[in-house]
Amino acid sequence: MKDPRTTIAVLNIDLEDDLLGSYWIGYRKGYLLSVEGPAELDGYDETASDLERLEDLLVLLQARETPRKRRDLKDREKRIQQLSEDMAAHQAKLKNFDPEAYVYDKSLKASDAWLKSRRYPASQPFTPQAAYAAGLVNGWVRAEYEQTPEILGQLTTQQKRTAATQTRELQKQGRVPRPRPTRGSSVPKERRTFVYLMACEGVEPVKIGVALSPRQRALALQTGSPGKIAVVWQQEGTRALENAIHRELDEYRVRGEWFDLTSLGDPVEVVRKTAKRLEAQFRKAGHLSQYFYEDDE
Structure with missing residues (x-):
């Protein structure tokens, strides 16, 4: 249509x-x-969220040190295969929305x-x-x-x-929603997202994502994770900021939202400085409100 x-x-x-x-x-x-x-559409958010969680678990399992015992190795390979199949099913389902x-x-x-x-x-x-x-x-x-x-x-x-x-x-009359503010300081606090850095114990790659509640996202991922999950950095910011940071660090991408930043030093400092540099760049260009919950000057 x-x-x-x-x-x-x-x-x-x-x-x-x-x-x-x-x-x-x-x-x-x-x-x-x-x-x-x-x-x-009913079911879209749940399917998209499940797909992200499955991809995260796949990255964590693949990045984890290879088990020494043959039985453990087989179990991990079986789990990776199942995750890959589940991801394919969710990707196909999303296309129907x-x-x-x-x-x-x-x-x-x-x-x-x-x-x-x-x-x-x-x-x-x-x-x-x-x-x-x-x-x-x-x-x-x-x-x-x-x-x-x-x-x-x-x-x-x-x-x-x-x-x-x-x-x-x-x-x-309340029959048509009024346009929701999507940029700048007018976006209500409860609708503001956070760009975050998530790390898993025993795994080198870190995740750079965006969510309303990074802590809840970490808790959801903890089940099935091979190590302890923690949010090690977060800052108020939009999905556009997340994408901008991804582009800046693209050569270090492992898969999806996961990056191996060990060669650059402390991942927290790397992401924090990248966000800070982008903030100055967007402020100068007059596009700050697209990436942060601040108004353009």
């Missing part, structure tokens, strides 16, 4: 009062799905239900599930219109003003 206008005809429907609740719940879900992406395909499927179901409900005699009533689907498509379409200037290009000035007025009214 490259152009959301292909589904807009689904939305031109009249609903009974008892279906409006389902419709607006779907509308809000569709709006958030467009703005937030596949994370709004396609917001556009999800919305398109909902649009077909809502359209089909609407047509069946309008026949005489009606073959089936328009259900709350169908109203939810129609609302979801409508919310997604509106958010796509708001976010994509080239789609808005074909609307007249009056149509744009009308759409903006309707959106503000819906926001007042």
Whole structure:
């Protein structure tokens, strides 16, 4: 579904009062799905988190000193093989989280239900599930219109003003989420992430990641880990900062978010100084708010 206008005809429907609740719940879900992406789909966050944990465990097992006993070696190889298979299954599952395909499927179901409900005699009533689907498509379409200037290009000035007025009214009613602040000091404390450095006892590579709670991430990884896990450094920062640090240290990457920094000295000092250097660089360029929870000067 490259152009959301292909589904807009689904939305031109009249609903009974008892279906409006389902419709607006779907509308809000569709709006958030467009703005937030596949994370709004049930199961996406859990699958992505599980995949990250599996990859972390794989790195730790591979980096751990080779067992001397043949039985222990076989057990480790078997565990590594199982982790690799589980990772492949999770990667395949993540590919199924396609917001556009999800919305398109909902649009077909809502359209089909609407047509069946309008026949005489009606073959089936328009259900709350169908109203939810129609609302979801409508919310997604509106958010796509708001976010994509080239789609808005074909609307007249009056149509744009009308759409903006309707959106503000819906926001007042709580049916459309207000845009969440994503940069700078306006991001609420509870939604701020931390870039962190995680180390495992007996393993040289360290992990440079990002999470709302690095401590919880470490606890989740501890189960199944060959050694004690600890967060040895953390700083408030966005995923963009994590990616920037990854790029700076890319030649030392072992796999994914794991890096072998032993040749550079103390990993904590290496990452801390890298973050500090990037902060000065982004501040000078006027892009600080993309990477840290500070406003651009």
